[in-house]
Amino acid sequence: QEQPQMRNAQFFDSCKNLKIYFVVNILCPSKKTANFYWCIHRLNLKTNVNGFDKALITQTNTKVGSIIVYDGERKRTYNVTPQVFNSFPKGHPFSNKRWDTCAVIGNGGIIANSSCGKRINSADFVIRCNLPPLTNGYEKDVGTKTNLVTANPTIFLNKYGALTGRRRPLMEKLSSYGSSLLLLPAFSFGMNTAVCMRALYTLQDFQAAIQPVFFNPDYLYKLSLFWRSQGLKEGRLSTGVIMTSLALELCDNVHLYGFWPFGVHPYKLKNLTNHYYDDMKPNTNFHSMPSEFNTLLQLHKQGVLRLHLGDCE
Ligand code: CTP
Numbered sequence: 001q002e003q004p005q006m007r008n009a010q011f012f013d014s015c016k017n018l019k020i021y022f023v024v025n026i027l028c029p030s031k032k033t034a035n036f037y038w039c040i041h042r043l044n045l046k047t048n049v050n051g052f053d054k055a056l057i058t059q060t061n062t063k064v065g066s067i068i069v070y071d072g073e074r075k076r077t078y079n080v081t082p083q084v085f086n087s088f089p090k091g092h093p094f095s096n097k098r099w100d101t102c103a104v105i106g107n108g109g110i111i112a113n114s115s116c117g118k119r120i121n122s123a124d125f126v127i128r129c130n131l132p133p134l135t136n137g138y139e140k141d142v143g144t145k146t147n148l149v150t151a152n153p154t155i156f157l158n159k160y161g162a163l164t165g166r167r168r169p170l171m172e173k174l175s176s177y178g179s180s181l182l183l184l185p186a187f188s189f190g191m192n193t194a195v196c197m198r199a200l201y202t203l204q205d206f207q208a209a210i211q212p213v214f215f216n217p218d219y220l221y222k223l224s225l226f227w228r229s230q231g232l233k234e235g236r237l238s239t240g241v242i243m244t245s246l247a248l249e250l251c252d253n254v255h256l257y258g259f260w261p262f263g264v265h266p267y268k269l270k271n272l273t274n275h276y277y278d279d280m281k282p283n284t285n286f287h288s289m290p291s292e293f294n295t296l297l298q299l300h301k302q303g304v305l306r307l308h309l310g311d312c313e
């Protein structure tokens with residue numbers, strides 16, 4: 001399952017092209033971990049999407065008066081008013097630094113009973129998707145550490161009354177993610193904006209520990225074009241692939257857990273639920289998770305990231 005990483009020294013020895021050598025040297029300061037594919041992939045992401053600086057909307061990359069174009073509805077736009085601008089974070093969202101190890105946690109049923117919680121908690125930066133549950137016994141398998149968590153607005157609409165009523169249930173739910181970043185796709189579709197704004201204002205007004213930030217739709221759009229050019233042509237990118245792409249720019253070593261969009265466990269050969277916490281089926285009109293998984297598997301084989309499918313203990 002795990003592929004040995006090609007040593008950087010070996011790569012440099014075999015690298016005849018000085019230009020590539022120069023670029024790789026800048027992008028791959030960690031000689032311990034880097035390999036050819038890893039460097040090229042990182043270079044591709046940096047030049048095509050630059051998630052490190054552009055994935056989130058900040059006061060630096062989005063000024064008052066700018067016009068935001070929605071990534072899911074290209075004809076829809078949003079004018080940044082001074083009031084909205086003031087709700088954007090001022091500094092660099094990732095404190096301008098890179099981490100050694102990132103863990104990206106998909107919500108697949110494969111992670112149930114994996115005992116991977118401790119290993120996940122030991123990563124420097126942990127990314128989770130769609131406000132997944134971390135308590136009631138799930139800790140052992142998925143851990144609790146969270147540095148960044150995404151929220152799909154349908155969760156606010158379906159489980160929290162569109163945030164038009166009491167806000168306490170949401171505040172209680174979000175307390176399990178500590179002071180992590182809460183990533184909201186406010187400008188992907190028109191229906192997302194008002195409810196994401198309500199979430200942001202609620203958290204700011206109640207001085208919640210969690211820090212709400214908006215996905216930059218320009219980043220999401222460029223990322224979808226990037227993956228298209230790499231052969232991922234079907235549907236809209238899933239949150240898991242978006243977060244994996246971001247992690248590849250933020251961290252030297254990217255580990256994926258809970259990614260397995262299939263009904264049977266690869267080793268234990270038993271039936272799996274779609275999520276580790278429920279069996280709500282994926283929307284196949286929207287995403288193509290099996291093709292995405294194939295792409296992730298290729299990256300695993302190339303040593304760009306590590307997919308964990310087995311148990312940890
Ligand atoms: N995932 C997976 N295998 C599963 C379920 C989920 O690989 N059986 C990954 C996908 O990349 C997915 C992520 O885990 O994006 C989060 O899962 P989920 O919350 O189920 O995502 P969805 O709601 O299906 O879709 P979206 O990506 O739009 O958030």
